[in-house]
Amino acid sequence: MDADVPAVEPFIPYGRQQIDEDDIQAVVDVLRSDWITTGPAVDAFEAAMVAFTGADHAVAVSSGTAALHSAMHALDLQPEDEVIVPAITFAATANCVLYMGARPVFADVDPNTLLIDPASVAERIGPRTRAVIAMDYAGQPCDYTALRAVTEQAGIALVADACHAIGGHYQGRAVGTLADITTFSFHPVKHITTGEGGMVLCHRAEIAERLRCFRNHGITTDHRQRAQAGAWYYEMQALGYNYRASDLQCALGHSQLRKLPGWITQRQHIAAVYQQALQSLPAVSPLVASAEVSHAYHLFVVKLPANQRQAVFDAMRRDGIGVNVHYQPVYQHPYYRDTLGFAQSQCPNAESVFEQILSLPMYPGLGDTDVLRVVSSLRQAMEDPG
Numbered sequence: 001m002d003a004d005v006p007a008v009e010p011f012i013p014y015g016r017q018q019i020d021e022d023d024i025q026a027v028v029d030v031l032r033s034d035w036i037t038t039g040p041a042v043d044a045f046e047a048a049m050v051a052f053t054g055a056d057h058a059v060a061v062s063s064g065t066a067a068l069h070s071a072m073h074a075l076d077l078q079p080e081d082e083v084i085v086p087a088i089t090f091a092a093t094a095n096c097v098l099y100m101g102a103r104p105v106f107a108d109v110d111p112n113t114l115l116i117d118p119a120s121v122a123e124r125i126g127p128r129t130r131a132v133i134a135m136d137y138a139g140q141p142c143d144y145t146a147l148r149a150v151t152e153q154a155g156i157a158l159v160a161d162a163c164h165a166i167g168g169h170y171q172g173r174a175v176g177t178l179a180d181i182t183t184f185s186f187h188p189v190k191h192i193t194t195g196e197g198g199m200v201l202c203h204r205a206e207i208a209e210r211l212r213c214f215r216n217h218g219i220t221t222d223h224r225q226r227a228q229a230g231a232w233y234y235e236m237q238a239l240g241y242n243y244r245a246s247d248l249q250c251a252l253g254h255s256q257l258r259k260l261p262g263w264i265t266q267r268q269h270i271a272a273v274y275q276q277a278l279q280s281l282p283a284v285s286p287l288v289a290s291a292e293v294s295h296a297y298h299l300f301v302v303k304l305p306a307n308q309r310q311a312v313f314d315a316m317r318r319d320g321i322g323v324n325v326h327y328q329p330v331y332q333h334p335y336y337r338d339t340l341g342f343a344q345s346q347c348p349n350a351e352s353v354f355e356q357i358l359s360l361p362m363y364p365g366l367g368d369t370d371v372l373r374v375v376s377s378l379r380q381a382m383e384d385p386g
């Protein structure tokens with residue numbers, strides 16, 4: 001070994017899944033059973049999600065994006081309709097509106113939390129506005145009291161893209177019950193995973209019916225219901241998709257869900273260790289967490305001077321730290337900017353905060369020493385970006 005080459009410390013990703021033996025066993029049990037899709041594991045996962053959140057209905061689908069698309073279909077969006085979405089989010093939050101032929105309208109975010117600003121939402125409501133999609137950025141539930149007031153006043157729907165916030169609470173109420181419709185993703189970087197997968201939660205039975213029909217081609221009954229009834233007849237009543245989640249996925253998700261509360265506690269601990277360690281770095285400020293929430297910490301995001309962000313990102317990546325940026329304002333992507341012609345200066349907070357943000361690694365299993373290694377790499381990068 002060359003004595004001049006320093007020992008390479010293992011790469012720390014920004015997020016990663018945790019799969020235990022009981023998760024593996026749950027999937028194997030399904031493989032040995034009669035139903036590997038549209039079977040009892042789907043119902044069991046949905047029932048467990050209802051019990052976990054307190055929502056009235058849960059519909060498992062094939063991804064978080066399918067969950068958002070299904071939510072838009074359930075609201076019966078028409079091509080001339082508008083839906084208000086936050087400027088800073090994953091593109092799928094806005095894309096689901098485009099899938100319906102409708103138009104996303106971007107609202108600005110609060111620069112301290114990056115959550116959609118209810119005042120900006122109110123300014124953008126017009127005669128064609130049908131819904132608002134709030135996104136619980138980084139795992140912090142939005143200001144649902146204010147959003148509720150704005151949407152009720154306007155008589156429009158409130159949808160929560162809670163792909164970051166499963167297991168979080170707002171004023172003591174669980175994420176999944178805070179909006180008319182809530183969506184989750186089970187992609188491996190999210191809190192619990194099914195490989196690919198998602199869920200839609202709602203209160204109204206008619207909405208749940210529309211969701212179930214949409215995920216199965218717009219057909220009113222599924223394969224198992226027909227098998228049980230000994231019938232062949234079915235009707236396609238709407239143009240749906242194949243957005244079903246399999247029993248393999250749902251068994252994995254159900255097994256993961258049992259561990260979610262413990263994982264949220266670990267994420268909150270990691271956040272507390274970051275907060276403490278970052279106090280000695282005044283140029284770096286974590287996003288503000290409201291006293292009214294229990295934060296689910298999908299991400300741990302800090303703000304640093306915009307002129308240092310790229311150098312710090314590069315230096316930390318060289319150090320083996322998987323920092324990331326979540327997210328560029330959606331309308332700045334070439335498809336929105338060039339193909340659809342969205343205006344480029346419409347949300348000043350989003351545009352300036354985007355230049356300052358950096359996501360630090362955050363996942364259960366990230367130890368205190370790892371967190372301190374991240375912070376010392378960040379400190380070094382701030383002082384001497386190399």
Ligand SMILES: *Cc1c(COP(=O)(O)O)cnc(C)c1O
Pocket residue numbers: 063064065066089090092093135161163164185186187196197198
């Ligand atoms: C992950 C994510 C999605 C999309 O979920 P997929 O399961 O990857 O389709 C949508 N919105 C937000 C905010 C997300 O983080």
